[in-house]
Every structure is written in structure tokens, then in C-alpha cells.
Amino acid sequence: MWNVNRGKCLRCGACVAVCPKLALELDESGPKNDRKKCILCGICQKVCPVAAIKVEKDA
Amino acid sequence: MLENNYDVVVVGAGPGGSVTAMHLAKHGLKVALLEKRQEIGAPKRCGEGLPLTAEEIVSMGVPSFCVRQEINGAICYAPNGKEIVVEMGNLAGWVAERKALDKWLAMQAGRAGAYVQAKTEVTEVYKENGFVTGVKAVYEGQEQDIKCKMLIAADGVESTIARKAGLETAIGLIDIDSGFQFEMVGVKIRDQKKLELFFGKELAPRGYTWIFPKGSDVANVGIGIALADKPARYYLEKWIASRPDIFKNASIIEVNSGGIPVGGFLDNMVGNGFAAVGDAAHQVNPIHGGGMHEATSAGKILADVVAKAIKNNDVSQKTLSEYNTLWWEARGNKLKKVEHLRQFFDKLTDDDMNMLVSSLSGEDLLKMARGSKVSGLAKILMKNPKLLLLAKHLL
Numbered sequence: 001m002w003n004v005n006r007g008k009c010l011r012c013g014a015c016v017a018v019c020p021k022l023a024l025e026l027d028e029s030g031p032k033n034d035r036k037k038c039i040l041c042g043i044c045q046k047v048c049p050v051a052a053i054k055v056e057k058d059a
Numbered sequence: 060m061l062e063n064n065y066d067v068v069v070v071g072a073g074p075g076g077s078v079t080a081m082h083l084a085k086h087g088l089k090v091a092l093l094e095k096r097q098e099i100g101a102p103k104r105c106g107e108g109l110p111l112t113a114e115e116i117v118s119m120g121v122p123s124f125c126v127r128q129e130i131n132g133a134i135c136y137a138p139n140g141k142e143i144v145v146e147m148g149n150l151a152g153w154v155a156e157r158k159a160l161d162k163w164l165a166m167q168a169g170r171a172g173a174y175v176q177a178k179t180e181v182t183e184v185y186k187e188n189g190f191v192t193g194v195k196a197v198y199e200g201q202e203q204d205i206k207c208k209m210l211i212a213a214d215g216v217e218s219t220i221a222r223k224a225g226l227e228t229a230i231g232l233i234d235i236d237s238g239f240q241f242e243m244v245g246v247k248i249r250d251q252k253k254l255e256l257f258f259g260k261e262l263a264p265r266g267y268t269w270i271f272p273k274g275s276d277v278a279n280v281g282i283g284i285a286l287a288d289k290p291a292r293y294y295l296e297k298w299i300a301s302r303p304d305i306f307k308n309a310s311i312i313e314v315n316s317g318g319i320p321v322g323g324f325l326d327n328m329v330g331n332g333f334a335a336v337g338d339a340a341h342q343v344n345p346i347h348g349g350g351m352h353e354a355t356s357a358g359k360i361l362a363d364v365v366a367k368a369i370k371n372n373d374v375s376q377k378t379l380s381e382y383n384t385l386w387w388e389a390r391g392n393k394l395k396k397v398e399h400l401r402q403f404f405d406k407l408t409d410d411d412m413n414m415l416v417s418s419l420s421g422e423d424l425l426k427m428a429r430g431s432k433v434s435g436l437a438k439i440l441m442k443n444p445k446l447l448l449l450a451k452h453l454l
Contacts (some may be wrong), residue, residue, distance in 0.1 A: 012104055014318025016217035017230050019244060026217060043232055049239040049291035049316040 001056045002033045004043060008052035015044035015053055060174055061196065061203060066369055068194055068207040069173075070181045070220045072099045072293055075337025075354030076213030078115055082362030084172035088369060091205065092165065092173050093196060095180040095214075100161030104215075105318030105351075106240065106271050108161035108254060109160075110152040112351035112429075115359050116160075119167060124162040127273035131252045135424065137416035138259035138409035145421030154254075154271045154279070155351075184210065184223040184333075190374070191224055191332035209365055209374050212335040213354070216318045221335040223243045226328070227332045228339060232286050234323035236266060236348060239291035240281030242313035247305045248272045259299070264288075265405045268298050270305070274440050280306075281346050283319055285405065291316070321345040322398040324391055329379035337362050342386075343403040344394060346428045353390060360385045393430035400427055403450050411446055418442070 006055035009030040016024045016031060022058040024044060031044070031053070066252040069080045072094035080092040111117050132147040169175045176198065181196035185204070193206040212221035216235075219226040248270065249255065255270040262268060266284035273279065282295040299306045328340045336342065337354030339340070344353060364382040368374045407415070418439045426433050440447040 002176070010102070010314060010316040012238075012315070012317040013217040014235065014316070016219060017320070018232060018235055020229050022219075022222050025219060026161040033365065046232060046286055047235055047237055047318055049237040051292065051319075052068045 001054075001058060002035070002038055003054045004030050004033075005052045005054070006030050008050050010050055010052075012049065014047045014049060018043045036059045061091060061174065061179070061205070063199065063204065064206045065089050065174075066207065067091075067209045067211060068093065068181070068205060069211040069213055070194070071095070071213035071215055071337070071339070072165045072168075072175065072177070073161060073193050073213060073215060073337060073354065074116065074164055074351045075339075075342075075358050076172070076211070077161070077168045077334055078355040079211055079362050080168040080173040080175075080214060081164075081171045082359055083365060084168060086362065086366035088366060089205075090168075090173035092168050092175045093179040093181055094165070094175070094177045097178040098158075099165045099177055100158040102313070103157040103315055104156050104238070105315075106269060106281055106348075107155045107157055107273070108152060108271050108347075108349060109155045109351055110349070111150065112152075113355060115355035116164070119164075121160065122163065125163050127156050127251060127277075128154040130154060130254055130272075132421070133254040134249070134312060136257045136414065137413045138257070138262070139348060139413045139417050141413060143416050143419065143421050143424060144253075145425055147425065154273050155203045156273070179269055181214075181220055184220065186225075189313035189331050191330065207334065208369055210333045211361070211365070212333070212339045213337050213358075216320060216338040218335065218339040221339045224333045225327075225330050226333070226335055228325065228335065228341070230320055232316070234321060234341070236283040236285055236319040236321050237287075237291040237345070238281060238283045238315075238317045238319050239295050239350070240279055240315040241295070241299075241311045242273070242277070242315070243280050243306070243309040244277050244312055245308040245310055246270065246276055246278045246280065247308075248276065248278060251275055260409050262298055263399055264295055277312075280309075281315070319343060319348040319350075319390065321348060321401060324365060324394060324398070327380065327383055329376055329382055331376050333360055334365065334379055336380055344428070345398040346404070353394070357386050360389060386406060390406075396430040397428065400430075406449050407446075411443065413442060414415060415439070415446075
């Protein structure tokens with residue numbers, strides 16, 4: 001599961017910059033995740049300055 | 060109005076994109092400068108410090124409404140509170156107002172003849188026979204295809220356009236800092252003309268916190284850190300709470316965050332009919348994270364190369380790679396040294412830092428941050444063989 005808390009997100013794009021799969025794009029409400037490309041690696045969660053992203057490996 | 064055919068489309072109207080577009084227009088090229096956001100310059104992702112060495116911007120005659128504070132030096136605090144005061148003459152730089160400066164730079168591109176349009180997002184890059192031939196832009200929900208001989212990605216740290224054009228610019232976690240900042244009013248500022256930098260592992264793991272004054276009681280109060288247990292915001296809020304002597308009466312007038320490329324410079328920043336500049340090409344000083352100077356000096360180099368290439372009707376990667384060569388000669392090799400310096404600082408313990416602050420002068424620090432050799436550094440480090448080992452790349 002990949003989730004962004006849009007209340008916390010400041011739309012800075014740090015997550016987009018580190019995504020190794022080009023699975024994230026930024027729009028006016030924050031990052032959008034392309035589930036087909038996302039590998040749930042969690043790098044975006046680690047770089048987020050405001051802890052807005054939560055990634056959990058699917059069970 | 061936005062037309063359907065340009066010599067060059069520049070994506071992103073930050074300082075890098077605007078200065079590149081301005082120089083291209085001055086070369087007589089037909090240029091479109093497209094900015095995704097509805098307001099150029101906002102929200103900022105920047106501490107707004109601009110050294111006067113950023114001559115590409117400074118030489119343009121920046122009007123006073125873009126400058127909030129003149130700066131004549133910096134104060135660096137070691138983890139134990141000991142300080143180094145770096146005096147840099149009468150005037151070393153500014154704390155700018157990015158909302159005003161970025162708009163003004165975009166205006167200069169417009170005045171030079173480029174067509175500038177905000178709230179216009181480039182969503183697709185078209186290629187034919189391996190060459191970029193155009194883009195899809197969206198304005199007010201309307202899609203428009205635009206042909207171009209050359210595409211320039213100045214789209215910031217996300218670098219989406221650069222990657223869509225085929226350049227691998229994803230930043231490794233080791234080469235990106237998390238930045239978080241409040242613009243605050245009611246800050247007790249020690250010296251309005253000095254930037255203040257605070258170091259310490261607890262305070263800011265492999266980074267620092269800063270106070271950049273924007274007047275007598277207003278400042279950008281921020282943090283930039285490498286990958287850590289907690290998010291950047293957590294460390295900044297903790298620090299602010301621990302310093303009532305500075306922040307007791309402070310309140311928040313703006314909240315900013317961002318990723319800061321701090322290394323991982325690209326050997327190749329071009330493709331067929333395509334180039335990247337600024338944060339999109341990781342052109343940032345790895346020790347202080349400043350990018351305006353790098354983006355604009357690279358933008359000038361790039362514009363000259365592109366103008367020549369278009370005139371000769373050859374925008375192949377091979378021809379455009381002159382930009383790689385010239386940038387590495389002018390900036391890259393220096394920044395690579397600064398990257399080594401950052402890697403050295405990353406490994407320091409608080410005790411190491413306390414020792415260095417009591418041994419180094421302000422002038423030494425300045426030289427190091429600019430990628431110059433510091434005479435006597437070996438002698439200082441000799442006191443601590445571990446440091447000497449860590450710093451072998453710097454000597």
C-alpha cells in the first residue's frame with residue numbers, strides 16, 4: 001500500500017526526485033502514485049521532510 | 060498566446076529556466092518558457108541566500124524589491140556552542156525574496172523576447188528517430204502540442220521532464236537532503252547581516268539548521284539533513300522548542316519543504332534535442348545546498364551551446380555535449396571537490412566538529428565551501444589521525 005497524507009503534504013516533490021521507477025508525479029494535490037510502476041521500495045517515505053508518505057509492503 | 064512551434068521550449072521558470080530562456084532569446088531564438096505553477100516563484104523551496112558570486116543574476120541589476128536583507132558574513136555554531144564568525148567584507152550576498160526574484164527573472168526572459176506562460180504543465184515529451192521533437196502542454200485544461208528543435212528541462216528537483224526525455228536523473232538517497240523551513244516573524248536575530256548555521260548530530264543529523272534574516276525580526280528558519288530516523292520537520296520543531304532565547308515570540312508565516320540534491324553530478328546532461336539545467340541536473344553546491352548560482356551559471360553556458368547548435372542545424376547529443384565539457388570545466392570539477400568535503404563532514408562526530416571549529420578560521424571555512432584548497436588544513440587534521448584519514452580526498 002502506498003499512501004500520502006494530503007493534509008501534511010507540502011507538494012515539494014522530494015519524493016518524485018528519488019523515485020527510481022518514475023512512478024510518482026506531482027499535481028496540485030500532491031504526489032500521484034502509478035501503481036503499475038511502483039515497487040513499494042519506500043524511498044519516497046524516507047526522503048519526505050514532513051512524514052506525509054506511508055508505504056507498506058502488500059501482504 | 061502560446062504558439063505551436065518554437066526553436067526552444069524551456070520547462071520550468073525558476074532561476075535556471077528563466078536565465079537560460081533569456082540568453083536564448085538574446086541569441087535571436089524563438090523561445091517558450093513554461094511554468095507549471097500558477098505563480099512563478101511560489102511556493103519557494105529555498106532558504107533564499109544568494110551570494111554576490113552568483114554573477115549571472117547579480118550582473119542583471121536585480122531591483123531592490125527582490126532583496127530582503129544584505130549579508131556580510133555568517134556565524135557557524137559547533138555542537139558545543141562554540142562559534143566561528145565568518146566575515147566577508149562589506150557585502151557578501153543577499154537574502155532574496157524568491158517570490159519577487161523569480162518573477163523578475165522570468166520578466167527578463169519575457170523582455171528579451173521569450174514567450175513566458177505560467178500554469179502551463181508539460182505532460183509529454185515527443186521523440187522521433189531518437190530526437191526530441193516537441194511536447195504536449197496543458198493550459199487551463201486544454202492540451203496543446205508544440206513542436207521544438209530543442210527541449211530544456213529546468214523543472215527542478217523532480218526532474219520529470221528530463222527523465223521523460225530519456226536522461227536518468229533519479230537521485231540516490233545518499234545524494235539528497237530533506238529540507239524543511241518556516242519563515243517566521245518575531246525571531247530574535249543576533250546580527251541582521253549574518254547568516255547563522257548550527258551544527259550537531261542531535262540537532263540535525265549530517266546537516267545543519269539555519270537562520271537567514273529577512274529584516275530585523277523576520278527570518279527563514281530551516282533545516283537540511285541527510286537520511287535520518289525522523290523527518291526533517293521533527294528535528295526543526297524540536298530545535299525551535301529548545302531555543303526559547305531565539306524563538307519565544309516567533310510565529311510562522313510560511314511553511315516550506317523540499318529535496319535538495321547534494322551531489323551525484325551528471326557526466327551527461329544532454330540528449331538528442333534535449334538538455335537539463337539546474338536542480339534537474341543536480342547542479343547544487345553540496346555543502347550549503349545553494350542552487351541559484353549553479354543553475355544560472357550553467358544556464359548561460361547551455362544557452363550559448365544551444366544557440367550555436369541550432370544555428371548549425373545540429374542538436375545531436377554529440378554536439379550538445381559541449382555543454383557537459385564546459386560545465387565540468389567551469390563548475391563541475393570544483394563542485395566535485397565540495398562533494399568530497401560534504402562526505403567528510405558527514406562522517407564527523409560532534410567532538411570532531413567541536414575540535415575543527417576551535418582550529419579553523421572563518422576564512423578557512425569559506426575557502427572549503429568554495430572548493431578551494433585550505434593551506435594548513437593537513438596540520439590541523441594531524442592532531443587527529445582519524446580526521447586526516449577521512450579527509451584524504453581534500454588535501
